[in-house]
Amino acid sequence: MTNDIWAVADIEGGKLKSISLQLASKAAQLAAALGGQSAAVALGKGAQEAAAALGATGVNAVLVSDDAVYDAYLAQPATDVLAQLIQQRQPKAVLLPATVTGRDVAGRLAARLGLGVEYNVTAADVADGEIAMVVPAFGGQLNVNATFAGDGTRLIVARQNAFAITKTGSGATTETIPAPAAPANGAKVSGPFGTEGATEEGHMTTVNGHPQYVPPPSRSNVEEAAIIVSGGRGVGGPEGFADLDALAKALGGAVGSSRPVTDDEWLPHHHHIGQTGRTVKPELYIACGISGAVQHQAGMQTSKYIIAINKDKDAPIFTFCDLGVVGDLKVVIPELTKLVEDYKASH
């Protein structure tokens, strides 16, 4: 086995996601500490275009293939090419994104090649020539320290925002890698569908007979947002999210929610933050009308700053916020939006 570290990029709809740069940065850093080489692997539509950004993180090489097979089938072609490359080149570790596809590829690689796999990793560093990791457990109540034993490439499935992006690179080589044949019994992908209704403004719609507020795509990706304005039952209904969306727009952030909100279809499900939804780590998290159950806390407690607004002075959220307002959202949020808009207009 070499001391090389690889990062597998996450590309969705031809767009390189920020977690790819985070993983590539960490791969460069770990490989340097171990005295090995680092590489980023980009597969599918947009891979060629992603090579420059991946190279800028400091990796030594970018391996690319923009063959159509990667977007035509779920997980299997990516597994086939990575399994072959891992066997030929024996990297010490491969970092993969904790996305649906990243987990599916990691699971298949672990089973096919008999490799160890650690998932939900939030920190990784070199200690005594081995990779030492931190993995949150039991809804974030504990941080578990983990490492690997024995031989074989280590598979590390890391969470969004676990690693910082470095921009130290120049002169990464680009290597085009071959594409595998289409899998015989593969899961064939079509779409996306239902994109006609997508607009750059939030709007009301109906889902399963329930009214729903749909924030625009630019304010829908909670995992990549630096600022999140999040709402709970205290928002009162789907219409109430228009105010939160306006604040998110003013701040340049995204709209999030607690679980009851998406269970009742007030917002689409990918806005749900918490133990059973997305895990986020923004600069600022504004919790509006969210009581702060442990399940919600698990998804947002590593935010840099937490501001809570709630009518109930006994809400648990006030025990883990930096600034708490015992007050009425319907008054505070529009006023705050105006203050932020005016400030940004004059700065």
Added chain:
Amino acid sequence: MHAPSPPAFPQIWRNPTLKIVVCMKETPSTEVPKSLGADMRLVRNPSDTIINPFDEYTIEEGLRQQEKLGGDVIILTMGPGTTNDPMRRALAMGATSGVLVSDPALAGSDAVATGRVLAAALKKLEADLVLFGQSSADAYGGIVPSITAEFMGMPLLSYATKVEVAGNNVTIEREAEVGYTTATAPLPALVSVAKAINNNPRYPSMKGIMTAKKKPIETWTLADLGLDAAQVGAGAAKERVTGATPVSTQRRREIYNGSAGAAQRIFEFLVENKII
């Protein structure tokens, strides 16, 4: 039995021999504080064991598919088997029968070993459609479905918000950043069901609870699956836990009372901390 070829127009296609298997995990109740023992494994209290909350959506989906397509819903679980409460509850929801894989050698199994065992059991069951939850609510790996699929050499349609079987194919929808995508694979296949399917898992009825007591639960050991103890358990795991620390949630906790002036205070906080 694997599904036979579909009729020419499989609008409503019922197959009495269809085998839908729902893989269920028994997890500790999410309400109870957790700790690790000296062996770095979770301290388990059998009386706090529940159906993994994500798997309730999966059981519901299995029952809905059975109502449309016919066949049986079999619950497959791997665990110590100290209590059958979660299994009985799944049967009370309407599942046909249960299989528990339990063997002392399984203690400390990692995700790869778990997938290996489930794949062996699913092969023995000759499952046509295998349903998983999106992840467990204790480990949050979401990785066992793909490990199992790889050991079975079968397609996995992951993170489904809609599942439709037509003829010999299964098609799912999955939320995309904008809109949704679909994926189709031939049966037999594995599907992991996203919580976002939001299918209102049913509560067991009184009648369901009574009939569940008589439904068969088989217990299989490693030997029944033709697996060797060296392939599973703590000894086969390539991951090691070296320690654990509680997470501190200490914060400033400045409290501002009342709506008047609150927006101004938040605004100042944002400026003070260079957030805007």
